[in-house]
Amino acid sequence: MKLPFSYILNLLLTLLTTNPHFPNPNPCTGDCWTHEPGLISRPSDNQYFRFATGSGIHIHSAPSLSGPWKSVGEALSNGSVIDHQGRRNLWAPDVHYDTSTNMYHMYYTVSTIGSRDSVIGLASSPDMAPESWTDHGAVFRSTNNDRYNAVDSNWVRIHGKPYLNFGSSWDGLFQVPLSLSLMKDLKEGTGGLATHAVQDALSHLASNATGHHRIEAPFLFQHRRWYYLLLSSGRADASEKNLPAQGEENRIMVCRSKNGRGEFVDKDGKSCRESGGTTLLASHDAIFGPGGQGVIEDKEYGLVLYYHYADRSLGLSTEQYRFGWNVLRWEDDWPVV
Ligand SMILES: *[C@@H]1O[C@H](CO)[C@@H](O)[C@H](O)[C@H]1NC(C)=O
Numbered sequence: 001m002k003l004p005f006s007y008i009l010n011l012l013l014t015l016l017t018t019n020p021h022f023p024n025p026n027p028c029t030g031d032c033w034t035h036e037p038g039l040i041s042r043p044s045d046n047q048y049f050r051f052a053t054g055s056g057i058h059i060h061s062a063p064s065l066s067g068p069w070k071s072v073g074e075a076l077s078n079g080s081v082i083d084h085q086g087r088r089n090l091w092a093p094d095v096h097y098d099t100s101t102n103m104y105h106m107y108y109t110v111s112t113i114g115s116r117d118s119v120i121g122l123a124s125s126p127d128m129a130p131e132s133w134t135d136h137g138a139v140f141r142s143t144n145n146d147r148y149n150a151v152d153s154n155w156v157r158i159h160g161k162p163y164l165n166f167g168s169s170w171d172g173l174f175q176v177p178l179s180l181s182l183m184k185d186l187k188e189g190t191g192g193l194a195t196h197a198v199q200d201a202l203s204h205l206a207s208n209a210t211g212h213h214r215i216e217a218p219f220l221f222q223h224r225r226w227y228y229l230l231l232s233s234g235r236a237d238a239s240e241k242n243l244p245a246q247g248e249e250n251r252i253m254v255c256r257s258k259n260g261r262g263e264f265v266d267k268d269g270k271s272c273r274e275s276g277g278t279t280l281l282a283s284h285d286a287i288f289g290p291g292g293q294g295v296i297e298d299k300e301y302g303l304v305l306y307y308h309y310a311d312r313s314l315g316l317s318t319e320q321y322r323f324g325w326n327v328l329r330w331e332d333d334w335p336v337v
């Protein structure tokens, strides 16, 4: 077969201008839809649970990261007890196992698009089954006067103490310490965020002063001597009719810090509070707009990056998003996929 010169030229140009170093996501079978995934494994039966945003919190489970994934139902299907706009359309589930209560804890967001009038709530469950979640209500709140937005929470432990990372747009990503008596306070119904979230110790993790200030979905994890902050940068609202300029769609970026509480920098040493950030995964081949990411420590693979993406051949709407995962490798103490 003889290929036309223009075809070969195009192929070469594509190879030169795209990011040939990004691998495709690893295989996924079964129901691979996801949006803003939260991923955790249940040691009692080695099942993986994947939480997602889509007019409520959806739960999928599978015996391995590659599937077969099946839908098992919704958490808090009647909405949140928090009396706030958006209480029937919960977002951004972040689930971890809490060793002090022996329960799974899920932080979720109650908000509406484009508003900073937002609340982060907490629910708990012994086993993550859809009907098993007890809602404890509000943990942290923001108003339209704040420079931050209380959405997209990510619970993390730093030097033994619990913190909540959160944020999107405006001044970017923040972190607030949680009181150690969180669950006790919630059970006793003392309410009020001041008892749980130590607001005057709020720290500013990252922001993007250029362009549209669009960074969101912080995810913090530790590896050896460093804390790594993953974030989604760019536009998350792409559609065929409203396509971002090339490179402005979502991509996953990384910053790192020694103390986990601030002083995050990118690979060039630029502060991530001053628009710094190193790309970890961006659009490539048919993969469009990876974002909503997290990292799971897997028994078989070690640290694994997971995220949602759109497959250009399927469509760009959130209902068509797919679950992606890649094993992290390390180069000079920076993660790469
Ligand atoms: C949701 O609300 C309906 C109607 O009030 C009720 O019958 C059902 O038990 C509730 N489900 C949950 C999970 O609370």
Ligand SMILES: *[C@@H]1O[C@H](CO)[C@@H](O)[C@H](O)[C@H]1NC(C)=O
Residues within 6 Å of the ligand: 208, 209, 210, 211, 212, 213, 214, 215, 233, 234, 248, 253, 275, 276, 277, 278
């Ligand atoms: C900040 O925004 C600019 C313009 O959209 C973009 O080029 C840059 O990669 C962004 N950086 C981060 C860390 O989000």
